[in-house]
Amino acid sequence: MPWMFPTIWKNLFSRPVTRRYPFKDIREPFPGYRGKIYFDTNKCDLCGDCARVCPAEAIEVDSENKQIKYYPFRCIYCGTCVETCLQGAITQDEHYSPPNTEKIEELYKIEA
Amino acid sequence: MSTGWLIGSAVIAVIVAPLIGGLLRGIDRKLTAHMQGRIGPPIMQPFYDVIKLFGKERCVAGKAQLVFGYAYLTLIVTAVVFFALRQDLLVVLFILFLGCIFLAIGALSVKSPYSQLGGHRELLQFLAYEPILLLAVVPIALKLQSFRIATIFESGQPLLPHLWLSFIALLIVLAIVMRKSPFDISSSEHAHQELVRGLVTEYAGPYLALIEIAHWYEMVLLLSILGLFWVVGSLWWLSIIIALGSWFIILIVDNISARLTWSWMLRFTWVAGISLIGSNILFINLGWM
Amino acid sequence: MGILSTSRMKSPWLLHFDCGSCNGCDIEILAALTPLYDIERFGIVNMGNPKHADVLLVTGPANHRNYRVLRNLYQQMRDPKGVIVVGTCGCTGGVFHNCPNVLGGIDKVIPVDVYVPGCAARPEAIIDAVVLALGKLKAYGK
């Protein structure tokens, strides 16, 4: 009982440690955080390696229509596709993918 | 004191008591959060909760439970009215006890095992604090030769210097009534408990809000009884400070201890409470206090 | 905005059900309650009782056994209510998409209001999601 007292007494008179997300004290993620996945439509050569290695099957490469479908709500953000891509066409952001009221999918048209 | 004034104060008490109770709950949650290093909810949070609950869909496990819930609220309000009318302290306490019994019966009247166990525990909890609360009145009566609250106001002598042992016993009762650690066995403030707030498991929506409001009344009534220990003399405002001070001590104790079991609680409250009050009565009889 | 809908916005009580997740999102939900994120400052309390709760937080994919539990819990909750799915596997099945006992996303069992991606979702994302779900509670009865 008494051993908890100093801690709570100290807490009572000091500023709370809470980060006031989403109003202020928004902390930038650490460098290298595995966040959102982006495709570079200029570099991609539609080889389909990313779709093959993806453990969650979140990427669909359609080489006939020259497009990539990416499902952020299937992706587990492991970053394997980023490591696998030989063209360096896939990049990973340091910010997490935001919640949404519906499961959107992202369509990338490949120009090359 | 004129009758009109008394009735006026009773009406005010019925209106103001839940506001004070809710506010105290809000400050309680804020302070608890700060002690844990958090920011905590806004101070008006309990009122938001209750208003929201009134807007929820109605759902009741059995009509009987509803009746017991209403009976609980009504009796607690009656106890507050009797207190404000400065009636017999014993009557106030017995009405309060009756209300609490109805709460337990309400929990026992539905089939859910959690509610049943919660009701059982509420009765045990009741068994633990009821004798203490009742006995704590005896030294007051011994001192003033009357159970009437009005007599305390008229006595011209603060009670605390003579009855501080009973006062400490009442602090234990306060902790139990506020459902704070280490005594939060039947329904804790937070639902992270093995019975998931067993007592009120089956009350939902507006009915839960009623129970919550009744609870605020109960807490304010208890704090007022604690305040009675210094209502007279030039330092009458000390009664408010005493009530709030004891409330704050309960908060601290809540944050530095784990929940204990009902068997321990029964032993502790009876041994500690009865010996405190018993020695208080003894000292008064010996003329030491 | 009436006082009732303000109160609804200010006091969403949570019910958390682990529907077959890996615990990753569950502990992030708990972490969101603890000092550094402290979602109680929005009036959010983890109630653990479907009758009291306003928002159901589900983690993990539904499977052939627990979808009944999930449906029961949803039906026991009183209106107005919202459902938030936390984590990729609850949204679509994610990495468990080809597991034999997995039905897929939670939306195959109960209607879902907000989806939170991420494996595991960060507490910040959970806060964002609760804010999104409040929109539904606010619009209730209008």
Add this chain to the structure above:
Amino acid sequence: MARTVIPFGPQHPVLPEPIQLKLELEDETVVGVMPIIGYIHRGIEKAAELNDFRQNVFICERICGICSFIHALTYCEGAEAMTSVEVPPRARFLRVFWSELSRTHSHLLWLGLLADSMGFESLFMQIWRAREMILDISEMTAGHRIIQSTCIIGGVRRDIDKEMAKEVDKRLLAFKEMLDSTIAPVLLRDPTIKRRAVGKGMLSKEQAELLGAVGPTSRGSGVAIDIRQTGYAAYKEVGFEPVVETAGDSYARTLVRAREVYQCVELMRKALSMMPEGEILVRVDGYPEGEAMSRTEQPRGELIYYFRGNGTNNLERLKIRTPTFANIPTLLVMLPGCEMADVPVITLSIDPCIACTER
């Protein structure tokens, strides 16, 4: 006295995971207990046969989000044995680092939940506040708060450079200081915690051996078994002594975990300082063939993976035995005779991870 049957779970705020304990109560005393499992079964073992064996790392990692790195490590050790890959030494030390990091965060999480189950909310908050420091280290070094995802077959995916190692060391020391100043004194001395945990859920050494208890559950009863003694990854080089308590009650198991947190911090610092220079990842050619077993020590106890491959991309069989599976039978000894109020404390004292058990 009438008997009541309490359905404890599958949704219950004290046990975040869906396990159901049907508790038979006489008054408030538990006379019988029937664990009902299966609410969380996903069929990962079968899915692992359908996937490419390299992708399995990610699915094995998500068997349990709390000790995810150790699951991945166990899988990789087995897969490496089958494909005859020699892991570079630096990768082995990094693996020790991340294993201990997930152990620390798992133990802290558990200590917090224990405090919560006793109604000691402020201690829960303090422990989880300290745990955020560990999660920050995880985010900094591995790129995610809880699922590290750094272990793959052939090594690890991320390196910790000198600068980062220094920063990690600084944070670990700060964490240790917080433990020393606010958490350890309460756990070791608080009378209310002792009243709730001492003598509750007794498991004698003989019973622990008979029921095959593993991990802190058995070490709390005086059985000095810890798979880290076998020296997998780089534990041989780092050096390791198991933490043992002899009392065999819930409090002994609490103490084992609390002391292991300190040990983990030491192991992490040692692993970082002893880490040799060099490669962290080697190329994996070839496919899994034959049989292999790998054993590691999870925060909850011994974790065993059995593999059978047939020289193709897919494994023929993957069998996982998790520590909680071995520890659940001990509940049948510990629970009967206790009070209802002690059920959460005793159930938590084996640190049940249902997600692991049912996969």
